[in-house]
Amino acid sequence: MAFMSTDNLKKITMADVAREAGVSTMTVSRALNKANVVSAATLSKIQKAVDDLGYVLDQSAGSLSSRKTGFVAAIIPSINNSNFSETAHGITKELEKNGLQLLLGYTDYMQEREEELVESLLRRRPEGIIVTGGYHTDKTRRMLHAAAIPVVEMWDLPKQPIQHVVGFSNSRAIEKLVEHLYKEGYRSFCYLGGDDADDTRGQDRLHGYQNQLKKYGLNHERVVEIGQTPLSYEDGSRGIKIALEKWPQTDVIVCVSDLMAFGALVECQRSGWNVPRDIAIAGFGDYELSRNCYPEITTINVDCFGIGSQAAQIICQQIQSHSESEFSNKIIKQPIHILPREST
Amino acid sequence: MAFMSTDNLKKITMADVAREAGVSTMTVSRALNKANVVSAATLSKIQKAVDDLGYVLDQSAGSLSSRKTGFVAAIIPSINNSNFSETAHGITKELEKNGLQLLLGYTDYMQEREEELVESLLRRRPEGIIVTGGYHTDKTRRMLHAAAIPVVEMWDLPKQPIQHVVGFSNSRAIEKLVEHLYKEGYRSFCYLGGDDADDTRGQDRLHGYQNQLKKYGLNHERVVEIGQTPLSYEDGSRGIKIALEKWPQTDVIVCVSDLMAFGALVECQRSGWNVPRDIAIAGFGDYELSRNCYPEITTINVDCFGIGSQAAQIICQQIQSHSESEFSNKIIKQPIHILPREST
């Protein structure tokens, strides 16, 4: 590639393009915004000018004028090795179709960070916002309300939804899993989860576990709480050792996530315990991993990608039909599927 | 929570806050931008007005005026279950410290999407941009140059860097791995990779593999190319079956990624082949998984998080010391570590 000159460093504006093409800036604006309201002749003149000058539209100026930023904000706990990355993918895909750009914020599982993230994202004037879970501070709720934009809560079924919801009941999911395992004949249960009070979805899952066992009159107190979110393999490995030392009669271990379940499974392989003969293991989340390990892990499937794309769809609809629609709040309950596999 | 009234739906601007606090908008602006140049008395008046009105600063207007958007753009292939999510995390963390917001774009491993992504991100007037790899179309290069902002290429060592680089040689990494395996005594190699010509880093890895084997005068033609990026477990499982059918004498399989390696490992477990006794397996990327499975997978470590945070650091430095610095391009070569583990 030839040496690139450092000349045209001064910013090129729409006015430059207009002058070059011999039209007004308004015509350039129309041409560039794909409004098919410009004659073919002028369009090509403008195209040429744009190419010659290397002009790129300045949306930050445009959105000030049009009061449409084209941003949608989303807040998720983490993007690493978690179900939420699938959700982020789903959101992005859907927004892309509508020409919207995602502004992503991570809390790193620190609930208290949500408030500041919401504020800093709101400064960008997104046209909609997606948040994870149903637990928010009062100030957060106030800010979201004042923003007067579509809000979607996802990954849970909040008791007091802000507006729209795309989620499922984490406790109900585990109840169904326990029910399934009970029917399979398991009676001596143990639970592996995190020790993080902030992880509200984790807490909900534990409650679901305990509720269901109480219904059966079974011992629901064999619970190992170990590790901070994001929980991972090591926590599962450490957890199962503790569990089986304390309660060697356990025949099935329910894990708060597939990652923990896999860690537990690997620990069994190392220790020469046969899964599921000696001990059965179940997880949560239907990670790609859990259907691609040996033995495959019994788990609960939730449509992570679908949660994201549906949440984004709601935002897009609300933006287009700019109805105030206080009365059309959508509560979308995602289906949950128990996937019995080799590990139980 | 009490019923929320739908009244103050009209946008609240800085002028409203100024009126409420009995000062000029300029003073409000200074107070809110943390410039400690406002008297304590007026500051608290402004704070009160902001709280009462629920005002949130409008950065999209501010950045037009100040010519600083506070955005940094980054383009990565994918965020799902890949090393790049760690890199995105590293970028975000570093930008956060500097009060910058990441604008993320995914190519989904489609090289041709980079061009349109660059253009749409540049419309947002980011103050810097980070791209993955060193292969870009001419138009992309032109746009990046014309943008006159800091550019970092990462995850590779381009022959013709645009500006700054944070990366490593993918081919050199595999050469080192093959060298290690050779010293361990392996002589009958096989390679498992994708069949995607677009995956330039994958191609580089294959070349490294073949180069090193040529040096040893060993057969370098046992290559199974299967699956599109992002390669995953299934590709590894299918690949190792094909490989061992064709070349049963193979004693070590080198995989383009840990995910494929794990898929291959699981296939061995299912088929009752002992790893590493019957067949050894090595991967690439040092995924958390590969040190938490059984047997642990020999792999190549690259500091994914560090690549991201260093790339972001360079951007931040360049933004602050707004030097044109055509001559201070940083080429940061990341270290590569071979991690011998149980699978070889």
Add this chain to the structure above:
DNA sequence: CTGTTAGCGCATTCAG
């Protein structure tokens, strides 16, 4: 189909 006028909501710059 195209141009003109006005202004989006802030921060820069210069005065006080």
Add this chain to the structure above:
DNA sequence: CTGAATGCGCTAACAG
């Protein structure tokens, strides 16, 4: 430490 005037680069609204 505070205020007034001005304009960032673009698009809405209207007129032709």
